[in-house]
Amino acid sequence: MSTWNTRVETASDVETLRDITRLAFGRQYEVDFLDAHRADPVAWIPGMSFVATVDDEPIAYALLTRCHIDDVPILSLGPVAVLPAYQQQGAGKAVITAALNTARDRGERAVVLLGHTEYYPRFGFRPATEFGVRHPQYDGPSLMALAFDGHAVPAGDLVYPVAD
Numbered sequence: 001m002s003t004w005n006t007r008v009e010t011a012s013d014v015e016t017l018r019d020i021t022r023l024a025f026g027r028q029y030e031v032d033f034l035d036a037h038r039a040d041p042v043a044w045i046p047g048m049s050f051v052a053t054v055d056d057e058p059i060a061y062a063l064l065t066r067c068h069i070d071d072v073p074i075l076s077l078g079p080v081a082v083l084p085a086y087q088q089q090g091a092g093k094a095v096i097t098a099a100l101n102t103a104r105d106r107g108e109r110a111v112v113l114l115g116h117t118e119y120y121p122r123f124g125f126r127p128a129t130e131f132g133v134r135h136p137q138y139d140g141p142s143l144m145a146l147a148f149d150g151h152a153v154p155a156g157d158l159v160y161p162v163a164d
Contacts, residue, residue, distance in 0.1 A: 004094040009049035009061065014038070016058045017051070017081075024081035033162075034079060037065045042161035048075075050098040052082075052091040059086045062095035064103055067112065069133055070156035075103055077113040096123060100146070109151035112158060117141045133158055 009017065021031045037043045048064040060082040067076040077099065082092045100123060103111060112128060113120065125144035128135075132155025133145055145153045 004052040004054070004060070004091050005056075006050055006052050006094050006098040008047050009051050013051055013058050013061075017049075017061050020058060020061065020083050021079060021081045023084055024087075025079070030079050030081070034063065036162045037063065040065075040162045042066055045075075048099065048102065050095045050102070052086075052094045054086075059083045060091035060095050062092070062099040064099050064111070065160075065162075067161065068159045069110075069112075069154045070159070072109075072154040072156070074154070075108050075111045076160065077111050078115065080115075104148045108148060110145060110147050110153040112143065112145045112153075114138055114142050115144060117144070120144055128153070128158070131155060 017034065018031050021034055022028070043065040045064060045066055050062050051058045052060040062077065062080040064075045064077055066073055068074065077096070080092055080096055100111065112133065113125065115125070123146065125146045127141050128143040128145040131145050131153035133143065133153060134156070135143055135158040147153045
């Protein structure tokens, strides 16, 4: 496993992050999702998109945006994308850890995500249904939540400012 340099996304990274997204997911939907969240003034939080680099070139990123459970603001993690040549080498873990540590340090209370049920529990995520979180389109185990130190994940309906 390699050690990656991680940093906050810069404006010059945007096109590369789009390319990473296309290559990692193999379809345009995730690129459009990323662009929509970046353009939305409620969802986008400056300083909450993290990049892993090799020789200063981005190879992976994790994005935290603002969403709500009912009217309580929380964070959403996603997408997390890694260039295929660097997958399963620790770059994804590095950017996720940087994102979650920053969110915790900023006093955020919780994070939700749609993700792989065998991967994200290592970061402390559990099924969102355990907290009473619901989403009309994603009723299943891949909707997960994480409460930060001393906080609770609020129960209620998950609402993204950007349409899914």
